[in-house]
Amino acid sequence: MVQSDRQVRRPGGRARFARTIVTLLALAAAAVSCGGDSDQSSTAVPVIKLAENPWSGSMVDAAVAAQLLTEQMGFRAEITPIDENTQWALIAQGDLHACMEVWPSGHAMHIEDFVDKAKSVEDGGPLGPLGKIGWYVPTYLVEERPELATWEGLQNPENIALLRTAETGDQGRFLAGDPSWVQYDDQIIRNLGLDLTVVFAGSEQALLDQVSAAYANRLPILFYFWVPHSAHRKFDLTEVGLPPYSADCYAKADSGGIDCDYPTDVLFKILWPELKQRAPRAYQFLKNFHYSTADQTELIAMVDLDGKTPEAAARTWIGQHEAIWRPWIPAS
Numbered sequence: 001m002v003q004s005d006r007q008v009r010r011p012g013g014r015a016r017f018a019r020t021i022v023t024l025l026a027l028a029a030a031a032v033s034c035g036g037d038s039d040q041s042s043t044a045v046p047v048i049k050l051a052e053n054p055w056s057g058s059m060v061d062a063a064v065a066a067q068l069l070t071e072q073m074g075f076r077a078e079i080t081p082i083d084e085n086t087q088w089a090l091i092a093q094g095d096l097h098a099c100m101e102v103w104p105s106g107h108a109m110h111i112e113d114f115v116d117k118a119k120s121v122e123d124g125g126p127l128g129p130l131g132k133i134g135w136y137v138p139t140y141l142v143e144e145r146p147e148l149a150t151w152e153g154l155q156n157p158e159n160i161a162l163l164r165t166a167e168t169g170d171q172g173r174f175l176a177g178d179p180s181w182v183q184y185d186d187q188i189i190r191n192l193g194l195d196l197t198v199v200f201a202g203s204e205q206a207l208l209d210q211v212s213a214a215y216a217n218r219l220p221i222l223f224y225f226w227v228p229h230s231a232h233r234k235f236d237l238t239e240v241g242l243p244p245y246s247a248d249c250y251a252k253a254d255s256g257g258i259d260c261d262y263p264t265d266v267l268f269k270i271l272w273p274e275l276k277q278r279a280p281r282a283y284q285f286l287k288n289f290h291y292s293t294a295d296q297t298e299l300i301a302m303v304d305l306d307g308k309t310p311e312a313a314a315r316t317w318i319g320q321h322e323a324i325w326r327p328w329i330p331a332s
Contacts, residue, residue, distance in 0.1 A: 046279040047076045051087040051099035054178060055204050056310075057228065057267075058084075060299035061100035061127065063314035064325070065289060072329055075282055083180050085110070088270075092120035097272045098286050103131055103265045105250070106182025115270070124269030124286055129228050129293040133183070133262040135174075135240040136225040138211075140218055142238045150241040151192060154222075160195045162220040171197045175223040177207040184258045185224060188242065191259035196222070208304070211235065228293045230301035281330050288328040295324065 048069050052062040066077035080096060084103075088110045090096040104111065114121035137148055147153030154160065154172070163172030174185055174196045189196045201207040207223065208231060214221040215235055225237070242261035243249075249260035275283040295317070302313035318325060 046282065047078055048275075048279065048282050049095070049097045050077060050079050051091070051096050052079045052081045053084045053087070053099065053101065054081065054180070056230075056300045056303050057129070057296055058099075058101045059310040060296065060303060060313055060317075061289075063310040064299070064318060065098075065100055065286065067311070067314050067318060068325060068329065069282060069285065073281060073285065075279065084182065085180070088114050088121060091270060091272050092118065094272050094274055097275050097282075098124065099270050100286075100289065101127055101267050102270055103133075103182065103267060105133075105263045105265050108250070108253075119273065122271045122273045124271040126290065127267040127269055127296075128290045129267050129296045131226060131228065131265040131267050133224065133226045133265075135185075135222060135242060136237045137220070137222050137240060138215055138218075139236040139238045141220050148240065149238055151194070151243070154194050154196065154240075157195070163196070163222055165199075167199060168197045171195050172222065174198050175207065175210060175221060176200050177224060178203050183224060184253065184262075187253070187256050187258040188260070191257065192243075228297045228300065230297060230304045233297075233301060234305060281332070284330040285328055288330070290328070291324055295321070 048066075050062045050066055052059055062079045066079055069075040069077040082090070082096070084099075084106075087096060087099050088107075091099065092114055110121075111123075115123055135151075142149050145153065145159060147156065148159060160172040163174075164170065165173045167173065172195060174189060176183060176185060176198050177200065179200045179202075185198050189198065201210055207225075211221060211223060211225075211231070212235075213219075222240070225231070231237070243259060245261045245263045249258055250263070252258055269286060269289065271283065271286055275286075299310075299313050299317050302308040302316060303310055306313075308316070
């Protein structure tokens with residue numbers, strides 16, 4: 001997500017309650033099903049435990065993987081909603097087996113600690129889509145004030161005044177989503193000397209609701225967003241040009257020194273290494289899982305724009321795209 005959402009939740013309280021119960025049972029059973037005890041029955045069907053982070057892309061990735069594992073390969077699959085930072089330790093322990101979508105720009109320390117050093121989490125290879133976080137405004141705002149196409153336009157007090165709210169007082173509002181997402185906007189704002197305050201909408205859906213309301217009334221709004229996302233089909237948005245990304249800039253994250261744009265992310269998968277021995281066909285399937293930005297955007301649009309659940313979107317996509325997913329399934 002970043003990380004990523006980046007958060008569209010399952011509609012309906014009952015579905016959320018049911019998913020929570022499944023999650024608790026899955027974690028409680030982890031030590032028996034895949035933890036340190038390797039004395040499993042050779043006839044038992046392995047349970048493949050997939051992490052789901054709180055944004056639409058991660059949700060549809062997990063739903064597609066779970067349905068194919070279950071219906072095409074004969075495994076049992078469980079999806080556990082979890083924060084993108086918390087999942088690393090659980091995958092390292094084998095309490096979860098895979099996350100299908102990691103945004104690497106926000107996880108340099110996790111990659112170094114778990115993948116490179118401890119080797120307790122495995123890089124599962126690229127997912128396929130390219131991700132990019134950025135700052136966005138509605139294009140109608142840029143048409144009225146072209147200087148807002150770049151961050152320098154936000155140095156103008158008149159433009160900041162457009163973004164003020166009762167909550168932010170004399171400062172302009174920068175709208176973010178879920179505070180658990182990986183994001184460096186506070187650093188960027190401070191280091192560029194911009195008179196902005198970060199306000200969290202609380203979730204991907206809450207963020208989109210505020211963007212939709214602003215768009216309907218042609219109001220000014222500046223917000224955290226990303227590609228790939230189906231909202232770009234619904235809204236005409238312009239990314240605000242920030243100082244160019246560099247590795248040196250991001251190396252200053254721990255000291256609070258980031259003052260540049262977000263990088264382009266090659267989204268990738270992470271796996272529990274022991275899955276290769278415990279369930280080699282499932283392991284190879286997850287390694288093989290790879291689709292395009294267009295494929296993922298199609299799935300996300302079914303959820304965000306058409307109102308389908310991630311499971312229903314996955315079922316529709318699987319039914320229409322066998323030529324894409326069939327090669328992911330290894331021979332018996």
